[in-house]
Amino acid sequence: MKSLKAFTFIALLAFVFILSACSSDSEAGGEGNGEEASEDTIKLTMGSWRTEDKESYQKVIDKFQEENPNIEIEFKPSKNTEYNTILNTALKSGEGPDIIHLRPYAPGIELADNGYLEPIDDLEGLDKFPESSLAASKGSDGKQYGVPLNISTTQIFYNKKIFEELNLEEPQTWEEFMEINKTLKEEGYTPLSLGTKEGWLLSLAHGMIGPAHYGANEFVDNITAGETSFTSDKFVNSIKAMDELKPYMPENYEGLGMEDIRTMFFTGDSAMFPMGSWEIEVLREMNPDLELDFFPMPSAVGKEPTVTTWVDGSYAINANSENKEAAKKFLQFMTTEEFGTMFTEEFKMISAIPGIESEDQLVNDLGKAADENSTPYMVLVHFAGGNPSTKTTIETELQGMYLGERTPEQVAEAVQKNAESWYKPLQK
Amino acid sequence: MQLATDSAKEVKKQKKRNWKRWSIHLFPIPALIIYGLFVVYPLFAALTYSFFDWNGMVRGDFVGLKNFKDLFTLEPFSGYFWNAFGHNILYFVLQMIFQNGLAFALAYIIFKKIRGAEFLKISYFLPRLLSVIVVGFLWKLILNPNYGALNVLLEKIGLGHLQEAWLGDPDTALIAIILVNSWYGLGFGVLIFLAGFQSIPKELMEAGKLDGATGLAMVRKILIPLMIPSIMIMTVLTFIQSFEAFELVYAMQGSQGEPYHSTDTLAVYFYRLAFGGSTGGSTTAVGLGSALAVVLFLFISIFTGLYLKYMQKKQVDM
Structure with missing residues (x-):
């Protein structure tokens, strides 16, 4: 007891x-x-969704420390698909990394508008960037919150070997593009590596194919000014074009996701791959013998072929950070040419700093093509807001179209209705 | 004198006993703290969140029941809700048939002591030891339309015309996921039912046999009534699991319940509302998400409560 x-x-x-x-x-x-x-020493933490770039970031940080020995930076990335949740939860409770890798456009701007980020308008070197790049992290209050890091582009990658074998040349018009599709199919190749199981692939593809039909930047200017609508013929045509590509997509495309279509392309089953610049490294790694090249999307309405571009990420400072000055120093380093050159070489991506040359021929060509004739990834850059977002809506609706549940007109209507629910210029 | 000390001792003893009795109640405190922190608190937090307007992640004004109203009446939210709700019901019904029905039959066979019973028991349970994400990934490979094992097998045995993009076709995607889930949960059902069979007194069955009950009659008249507790447990667990179905859908079809929302469930829809899409492409609606969480919680607890009450009555009647 x-x-x-x-x-x-x-x-x-x-x-x-x-x-x-x-x-x-x-x-x-x-x-x-x-x-x-x-x-x-001042210790800073740096959040990001690029777990695969840990080593490259370490090199960048080491370089920065040569000049700033009293600032230590720890790169702490989290998984791509979980990053937003982790970051949002941390910020909500007044924590989070000092330096934040910011998602471009709506989700990043949402953080700025909620007061979680420090404005950096006075940062030296920001004037280097074009207005279109800065827009990716500009708050609704007109203040700048992030330094643009890299530009992503989408274009049609193609297998040079197959093109040479069949005597095909890069198309200059939409008709030529369709002709190539036809030839490839007759020769037993899958012309276009595109699947519809994952919605984001569809908005990505429409970001390339759409501008060829709605007339690229002119339409973007008009719709963001509220002068036209998604139900206009131009936009409906861009959806119809997606539908026309059906016969040139792989068998059972409705069940294919990113991994599948990538595999089809690097194994040489399919000849063309409408995809983003970030896949270059992956494709080379998977098949070092792949003869990879790209062409900009040829226009159906008599304009120049376009490469679709957007800012893929920016770096910002946590408003709750105790060492904002030190963080600012690092952000400023990110605007220098020294950083830009190092970034292109190490990461094999296109730096957001204009005029940076890359040793990689393909990346260099892409950068040039993007400089010459680019059009924004419209639904991401301008229409990623709303709930569900217009971007999500077009993804779901296109999926519906490929499954035969929606006509192109219905898709356009649904997109218009969603955009009207939140996008001011389109509200009457 | 003697008497006084005796009574003092008695009081002391009494106190001791009281303290002992009382101190027992202290033991659950650590568990209660954890439970309170991670279960009760979030529950009430979600409840309060659901009454406010949310601007991104910042709490706005008190709006009363507006979030609940929007959830049920405002398009496209109401459409998504009923769509997902229907899928949850189908999830439950098919799980009951394929997972629990099959588990019951298999448990009975194992109970009948066929050869290799132990081996079978372990094999059925094996999938349960894998992470759901691994299960999802494996089946995604198996069900791949162009190089997946299932379609290749169909081709090989001359049933090529039955090939499908199993996870890409809205008609088959949800059913495929439910079947994978049933495969995953089968072993657990077998264990529960087997334990139930083993607790039935042998004499009852012998008596039944003497009275001439054989085969199906035995199962229907003797085994099933005595298995009510196990069946009840499995039904409740399956019900809760079906209405919280998330991991497999998320692992195999993403946070949009692709394709075309044909595999959307309430929990996936909740995730989308509260945390946004997974690739950073969409904004959040914490208020609506919280309202949905509250509705889901109420629905599950009310139905589970009613069902348990009904079954208990049935047991007493027996």
Whole structure:
């Protein structure tokens, strides 16, 4: 009896002790870090969704530290698909990394508008960037919140070997493009590596194919000014064009996702791959012998062929950071040509800093093509807002069209209705 | 004198006993703290969130029941809700048939002591040991339309015309996922039912046999009534699991319940509302998401409660 009572008591005491030990421990730890930081080195953390770039980022950070030995930066990426959730939750509770990798356009701007980010209008070097790049992280209040990091582009990749074998040339018009599709099919290849199982592939493809039919930038200017609509002939035609490509897509395309269509392309089953610039590295890694090239999307309405571009990410500063000045220094480093050159070489992506040359021929050509004749990825750049977003709506509706549940006209109507629900210029 | 000390001792003893009785109640405290922090608190937080207007992640004004109203009346939210709700019901019905029905039959066969019963028991349970994400990935490979094992097999045995883009066709995608889920949960059902069979007194069955009950009659008249507790447990668990179905859909079809929302469930829809799409392409609606979470919680608890009450009555009648 007695021993039981004693045990109860001890157990309770132990529990209380553990609790207090825990709390005092963490307090002590916290204080220790703070002191250390203020006395000698400043420690910054950096959040990102690019887990695959950890080594490259380390090189960039090392370079930065050569000039700023008292600032230490820890690159702490989280998984691409979980990054938003992790970041949002952390920011909500007043935490999160000091330097934040910002999603482009609506989701990033949402963070700025909610007051989680520090404005950086006075940052040196921002004037290098064109207005269109800065727009990716400009708050609704007109202030700048992020330094643009890289430009993504979408275009049609093609297998040079197959094209040479069949004597095909890069198309200059939509008709030529369709002709190529036909020839490839007759020769037993799958012309176009595109699947509809994952919706994002469809808005991505429409971002390339659409401008060829709605007339690229002119239409974008008109619709963002509220002067035309998604139910206009121009836009409906762009949806119809997606429908016309059906026969040239792989068998069972409705069940194919990203992995599948990528595999079809690098194994040489299919000849063309409408995809983004970030896949170049992956494709080369999967099949080093693949002879890879690209062409801009040829127009159906007599305009120049276009490469679709947008800012893929920016870097911003956490408004709750205790070391904003140090973080600013790093952001400023990200606007320098030194960084831009290093970035293109290390990451094999197109730097958002204009005029940076790359040693990689393909990346260089792409950068040039994008400089010459680019059109924005419209639904991402201008229509990623709303709930569900217009971008999501067009993805779902296109999926419906490929499954035979929707006509192109119905798709256009649904997109218009969704955009009207939140996009001011389209509200009458 | 003697009497006084005796009564003092008695009081002391009484106190001791009281303390002992009382101290027992302290033991659940650690568990209660954890439970409160991770279950009760979020529940009430979601409830309060659902009464507010949300601008992204910042809480706006108190709007009363507007979020609930929007969830049920405003397009496209109401459309998504009923679409997902229907899928959850189908999930439950098909799980009951394929997972629990099959598990019941298999458990009965194993109970009848066929050869290799132990081996079978373990094999049925094996999938359960894998992570759901792994299961989802494996079946995605198997069901791939162009190189997946299922379609290749169909081709090989001359049933090529039955080939399908199983996960890409809205008519088959949801059913495929439910069947994968049933495969995954089968072993657990077998274990529960087997335990149920084993707890039935042997004498009852012998008595039944003497009275001439054989085969199906035995199952219907003796086994099933005595298995009511196991059936009840499995039904409730399946019900809860069906209405919270998330992982497999998310792993195999993404946060949009693709294709064309044909595999959307309430939990996936909730994820989409509260946390946005997975690739950073869409904004969040915390208020609507919270309202949906509250509705889901109420629905599951009310139905589970009613069902348990009904079944308990049935047991007493027996």
